[in-house]
Amino acid sequence: MTLHAALPQPHATESKSTGVVGIVGVGTATTEASYTQPEVLDIFGITDPKVRSVFLNSAIERRHLTIPPRGSDGSRLAEPQGELLAKHKRIALDMGARAVRACLESSGYELADVDYLCCVTSTGFLTPGLSALLIREMGLSPGTSRVDIVGMGCNAGLNALNAVAGWSAANPGKVAVMVCVEACSAAYVIDSTMRTAVVNSLFGDGAAAVCLVADSLDAASGPAFVPSAPGSPRILGFASHLITDAIGAMRYDWDDEQAKFSFYLDPEIPYVVGAHAERVVDRLLSRAGIRRSDVSHWLVHSGGKKVIDAVRINLGLTRHDVRHTTGVLRDYGNVSSGSFLFSYDRLLRERSPEVGDYGALMTMGPGSTIETALVQW
Template sequence: MSETDANGASKHYATTSRRAPTLGKATLLAIGKAFPGQLIPQECLVEGYIRDTKCDDASIKDKLERLCKTTTVKTRYTVMSKEILDKYPELATEGSPTIRQRLEIANPAVVEMALKASMACINEWGGSVEDITHIVYVSSSEVRLPGGDLYLASQLGLRNDVGRVMLYFLGCYGGVTGLRVAKDIAENNPGSRILLATSETTILGFRPPNKARPYDLVGAALFGDGAAAVIIGANPVAGKESPFMELNYSVQQFLPGTQDVINGRLSEEGINFKLGRDLPQKIEDNIQEFCSKLMSKAGLTDFNDLFWAVHPGGPAILNRLESKLKLNEEKLRCSRRALMDYGNASSNTIVYVLEYMRDELKRGGEEWGLALAFGPGITFEGILLRSL
């Protein structure tokens, strides 16, 4: 086991990992993911969306086709299906008060996906559900009391004194927030094992196109559904657990005066989003200082000395970040790959990026990296990572 030497420096736990984790620091121990049954190739999306919403405006179709090409997305998963639209045709009718119907679909769907992702994660981890002491559940796709955290804990068979944290409506940065919260729990509760589960569906925002709501088409071209799960814990058990990444240091900050740049409102028709055109520029203007704050904890100054796990909100944000920080082209490869394979799946996406990054780092690479996500606020979430 690790101990503190005479000089006060931390010695590390000996494991079979390439690098040993730091005593007391939270680590990622396993990953799982799950998706609904409908896989949509991007080249099929336009015809399907126009058909399902009974849109006969050629200009809208042309714009959606252009957007589908610029997003770089190739495939996405979705809960929405022909069977759902046959049962709830009002979902495709402009102005229909359908929040009740949407929640009837979304509430069980997100828990079902979270359950599958969690089971896959627990299976990879190799531990028992009895060993899970806390659950952090993240979703911007359900509204109810009690929340999905309770339903997920019950369906997994977690013990009834499991500590539950529910993170609602954080949007795209929710996955990194979940990691930060789980890190704090792990490092302040010795022996704890935290299940982080994220689950999202676009059902709440599905609606027919309207020229008065141009962002609806961006959402149709970009967003996808799915779930993800991670087991987090400090001081992994040698020979039984396989830590692959350390959550070394975390920072959250918001940009004052930007709360209207990403704007979401629940209404009788579902959730309506408005996205300011200046979002990529706002992120570009503030990203260097934010990343430098995280990097300073490891004594790093060169952005290309790190690996990068960035939530791919869209290609414009990735391009701006790459240009501003003068990153080598391969640095955002995992983020671009996750966007291509799954679209922007909101809080889940950072976990998909981390899974791709884990596979890359097995072949060697940098010791230090950053996990980043951006969302309403404008909120920046960042974690200094250490590859093990």
């Protein structure tokens, strides 16, 4: 059975598609070492009851982290900003390469097949960008087209997927790979404040990649890919919403005292995001002529317990609907831009999607921004 139902009409701000874009593979990777929340507290000698409460009530059981080495006195060494950038480069190259290889293996493609590479990260800055470094490191063709999306935060995976889907639609039959690589261990400030406690209790290292290929709508050119099999959904559209009144609610600031960048999360942001979720989701679905009840699978960014609950309640979702979102938070913490792909990978491994099912993807991050996408198996 081939799914060639008409694509939704493009919005005024959207470019017209020339092909049906399918997600044909996914892969994930993490750093080697993982720690429970009590272990992290003990490693850094955190005894403040309020800070410990933030860690222990996070709904996170374990995260992959790259802990700084011990000094001669047994305490963990401080990492200047330069060392954090070097850590990011090392971790990102390793995780990114493993995620891309896993993605290609699941899709049946090889490194030589990759025509386009998009790299997403917010946990470090590199010039040349991660895409150039991965092309050299992995032995991809020097002629591979590439782009780096840097600093957009946890929502960036869907921003990038939108752009990569556009490239795929304009280049039917060619293989595009998007990889989200977040070395969150390279973006930490360790001190005794509640500001850093919230961040330090939440994020973990992780990378996730997807492979996209578009079928041609021009019968004369022949089909390159028909996204009809379970596990290979086609992308129907995207919708975004920027909450301009909360533009500073999630941000990187320079900390003069620490001489590092420090991430800030406003404690009210879960409720702000939840309050705006309906607007953008309903706009996404209305373009395809469907309702929330028509969506069988929900893949929401594992931003934290409060934000997941706020989105779930405002959209009228069940705990079962967000089981993969909460499961990823429990087992990995918030892995930033790649979190929703960890959930997507779990959904496919569960083998629950059936041909014709709709899936809604949602990410949230700095801006403050809500990004969504609609897919169909």
